[in-house]
Each structure stands twice: as structure tokens, then as C-alpha cells.
Amino acid sequence: MSSPEQIPEEAGTPVSFGIYHLDANDPNHELVDRSGLSESDVEQISDLMAALGRLREAEQRLSDASLRYMKLNQSDMRALHYLIICANHGVIATPGAIAAQLHISTASTTKLLDRLERAGHVTRHAHPSDRRALAIAITPATHDAAMRTVGRQQAKRFLAAARLTPAERETVMRFLDDMAREIEVTEEAWAGS
Secondary structure, three states: OOOOOOOOOOOOOOOOOOOHHHHHHOOOOOOOOOOOOOOOHHOOOOOHHHHHHHHHHHHHHHHHHHHHHHHHOOOHHHHHHHHHHHHHHOOOOOHHHEEEEEEHHHHHHHHHHHHHHHHOEEEEEOOOOOOOOOOEEEEEEHHHHHHHHHHHHHHHHHHHHOOOOOOHHHHHHHHHHEEEEEEEHOOOOOHOO
């Protein structure tokens, strides 16, 4: 296959469009109203969807590599990222704040913190101003390792954004926010609550 978005030919039926092409996904025009769109518009929009697909795939590869390198799961990595942000801003992280940030229960947060503490990634101390709370901090070794590897790779996104003009960044932000609003499932009955 010449590109990752191509569909392999199966059962003798040639498939000439990539998986992100509108005609491959909506050949009978049931999902997308194309009135007012030229064929070149459809091609360019399909190319844009393929570019978003390549971005998602690159993000997934980076996430997978990060998890393997740090030997952690997704929730653990999100917790460490939150702890780095807290440390950068001089904010004391608590188990409750971590639970709220990750949208997990307090019981799950306790298990997560137990796991991270056993692995030497976090420390727990008495909160300096709230006797009922604990202060959670990322260890210096984990902070340094995350910044040298995963953080450095993630920061490269800013380089791509910096290469755009301010007007181009405004266009990209408007497009991404509009797309996020379009695909939000909060109002869809089939998506549940």
C-alpha cells in the first residue's frame, strides 16, 4: 500500500479511495450534504480528514511509546502530567484534585497513587495547611525523565504552530473548535450519559 489511509483490496473488489475519503464513507450521500461542494472541494476536504487521521495516528504512536518508556498506563501518565503542571505553578496537588482532573473515583485515585508511589514516581506528604489532606508530588527523577523524553517530543507541537502566521493559527483554532462542537455527543441519545 502506498499510503496508510488506503484500504486494501479484498475479494477482488478494488477500493480506490482512502479510508478518510468522503465517497468511501458516504457513497450514497446519506451523511453529508454535498450541495454547493465541487468535486475539488470534496477531494480537498477528504485530504484534510486524512491529515487529521495522520495526526491522530502520530499522537497514538507517541502515547504508546510514552507508556512503554515510563512503564505506566494512561491514567498514570495523565496523573504525572497533572503533577508536573502543578509543580510548574507552585500548586499543591491533592488526591481529590487528581481524582477530579482524571474523572476517577477516590478509590481509583488511591490505587493509582499506591502504584505510582511503589514505582518511585510520586511522594505523599502531609498537606501544609489542611490537616485532612495529603500533598502529592512527582519525584525529581520522574519529572526529569518525563521532561527529557515525552515532554520534549510533545513540545514539538508548538514548533508546528509557531510556523503558522497569526491569521493561520486563528483559522486552525476556529476549524478545530468548530469540528469539536460538531462531533460532541452530549446531545446524542445513542451515546448515553
